[in-house]
Amino acid sequence: xxxxxxxxxxxxxxxxxxxxxxxxxxxxxxxxxxxxxxxxxxxxxxxxxxxxxxxxxxxxxxxxxxxxxxxxxxxxxxxxxxxxxxxxxxxxxxxxxxxxxxxxxxxxxxxxxxxxxxxxxxxxxxxxxxxxxxxxxxxxxxxxxxxxxxxxxxxxxxxxxxxxxxxxxxxxxxxxxxxxxxxxxxxxxxxxxxxxxxxxxxxxxxxxxxxxxxxxxxxxxxxxxxxxxxxxxxxxxxxxxxxxxxxxxxxxxxxxxxxxxxxxxxxxxxxxxxxxxxxxxxxxxxxxxxxxxxxxxxxxxxxxxxxxxxxxxxxxxxxxxxxxxxxxxxxxxxxxxxxxxxxxxxxxxxxxxxxxxxxxxxxxxxxxxxxxxxxxxxxxxxxx
Numbered sequence: 178x179x180x181x182x183x184x185x186x187x188x189x190x191x192x193x194x195x196x197x198x199x200x201x202x203x204x205x206x207x208x209x210x211x212x213x214x215x216x217x218x219x220x221x222x223x224x225x226x227x228x229x230x231x232x233x234x235x236x237x238x239x240x241x242x243x244x245x246x247x248x249x250x251x252x253x254x255x256x257x258x259x260x261x262x263x264x265x266x267x268x269x270x271x272x273x274x275x276x277x278x279x280x281x282x283x284x285x286x287x288x289x290x291x292x293x294x295x296x297x298x299x300x301x302x303x304x305x306x307x308x309x310x311x312x313x314x315x316x317x318x319x320x321x322x323x324x325x326x327x328x329x330x331x332x333x334x335x336x337x338x339x340x341x342x343x344x345x346x347x348x349x350x351x352x353x354x355x356x357x358x359x360x361x362x363x364x365x366x367x368x369x370x371x372x373x374x375x376x377x378x379x380x381x382x383x384x385x386x387x388x389x390x391x392x393x394x395x396x397x398x399x400x401x402x403x404x405x406x407x408x409x410x411x412x413x414x415x416x417x418x419x420x421x422x423x424x425x426x427x428x429x430x431x432x433x434x435x436x437x438x439x440x441x442x443x444x445x446x447x448x449x450x451x452x453x454x455x456x457x458x459x460x461x462x463x464x465x466x467x468x469x470x471x472x473x474x475x476x477x478x479x480x481x482x483x484x485x486x487x488x489x490x491x492x493x494x495x496x497x498x499x500x501x502x503x504x505x506x507x508x509x510x511x512x513x514x515x516x517x518x519x520x521x522x523x524x525x526x527x528x529x530x531x532x533x534x535x536x537x538x539x540x541x542x543x544x545x546x547x548x549x550x551x552x553x554x555x556x557x558x559x560x561x
Contacts, residue, residue, distance in 0.1 A: 184334040186235035190242035198229075198236055199248055205231040207257040207283075209340035212266045213333060214273075215321040220411045220418070224273040225320035230337035237333055240273075241321065250276050257281040259340045261299045263364070267371035277372050285340060287363045288347035291356050293510040303339050306346060311335055359545040366543060382479070384408075386424045392431065394475045399467045400431035401476055406463035410456055421456075422449060434464050487527050490561055495526035501553035509549075517546055525550070529558055 189198050202208070209230040216222035227238040240246060254277065260266055263284040270276040289297035296302070300311045315332030325333075351357045384404035392400060404427060411418045422430075426446060433445045442448075442461055452460065499522060506513040524540040536554060537547040 184235055184331060184338055186237050186330060186334045188237050188239065188330070190239040190244060192244055195238075195244050195246075195249060198238070199252060201232065201234070202249075202252050202256070205256075207231065207259055207341070208253065209259040209337040209344075210253075210266065211260065211333075211336040211340075212269050213315075213318070213320040214269050215319060217317060217417065218319045218321060220415050222269075223321075224269050226325075226333055228333050228337045230334075230340065235334045235338060237330060239323075241323065246274065250274055254279040257283070259283045259285065259344045261336075261340060261343075262286045264367045264371060267368065268374045271371055271374050278368060282364050282368055283344050283348070284360075284364050284367060285343050285347060287367070288344070288351060288360050290515050291360055291363070291511060292347060292350050292354070293512070299336065299339075302343060306343060307339060309339075359543075362543050362545055366541075385479075386427065388428050390478060392428075393435070394472065394477060396431050396435040397477070398470050398475045399435045399464065400427065402463045402467035402470075403427055403431055403434075403460070406460055410459070420451075422452065434467070438468050488529075491526045494529065494557055494561065495523055497557045498522045498526060498550075498553065501557070502550070505549055505553070516549060517542065521546075525554060530554065531558065 187194065187198070189195055211228045212224045213226040213228070214222050215225050224240055227240060229236040229238065238244075238246075238249070257280045258278060260282060261284070263282055263286075267276075267278065267282075285299070285302070286297050289302055294302065294305075296305075300313065303309050303311050312328075312332055312335070315329050318329050318332075320329070348357070351360050384401050386400075386404070389397065389400060403422075407418050407421045407427065410421045414421075426449070429446045430448075434442075437445065442457075442464070448457070448460075499519075502516050502522060503513050506516045509516070518541075521540045521542050525536065528535070528539055530536040530539055533547060533551055536542070536551055537544055539547075542550075
């Protein structure tokens, strides 16, 4: 194995550099794309770098500079693109720039999964196909800080440098196995999800973190108010909530404060070093507010949604489907989860679809998955 070569790139942070890039993009073909965001460092996270590779040239665009990205984004939307784990980057591009691709997208991660690659991270694939070990030092970088170091920029360039060759190799393998259409449908599904992406967190329920369902009303009230305090601190200082206080401590503090309404906060769980001064005073106020909320207005646990009792044979069908799904996956030499997620099998077991159209309507199943499962489903239902 060899180390990744030092890659040259063109840094685009001026109008002249952007103009040159646009001229090259007009003439160029498909574009390998990746992004770097700042979700580990900011509450309002955004795309901080856009990396491109096409025609054997690497570009790094700095969207935090004062350059106008409108023409670039308009042209990019018309180009075929290659990404690894396209879902994440396209969701970030959508939320930051309202960008929606209009050209074809080739996701190398999805291709790797359809080809039965056990390790489908970009680093693992580059090492396997090209014998190059990619550095990992930039994964936790604060990409919003300027200036960026040479090491950061080199790391950023490598994320797109190998994508064209990787895509060419995967496209050839997919064609040999007659799985090209599978990959195309999966990429289209990814595009659709990214285009319609909206944060699905209900502000009235977002505070119900892991473990909240085990708390009584008083502790739930404390948790709600302390969570609101943390959210306000995160927004005000534009830092991720976990940098104010982690969820584990949030839960401990809620339980302790509910049981110790008259004890000073200093006698409770140890608070983070950064919880002092005004932040600490605001926390005390939040806890006091929770103590003064009358029981009639305390939050309770959400009512369980009513689900009709499944037919007696549902579990039998589900278990048989799992066996058939494992068999199909073994024959195709891909992961069982790629053939069908467990949730989809459960939906099929409940609905008991009788034809392809009904199978294709069961959850988030794709057509190629429905075709693979159709014979097994019909066989199982016929036996019953």
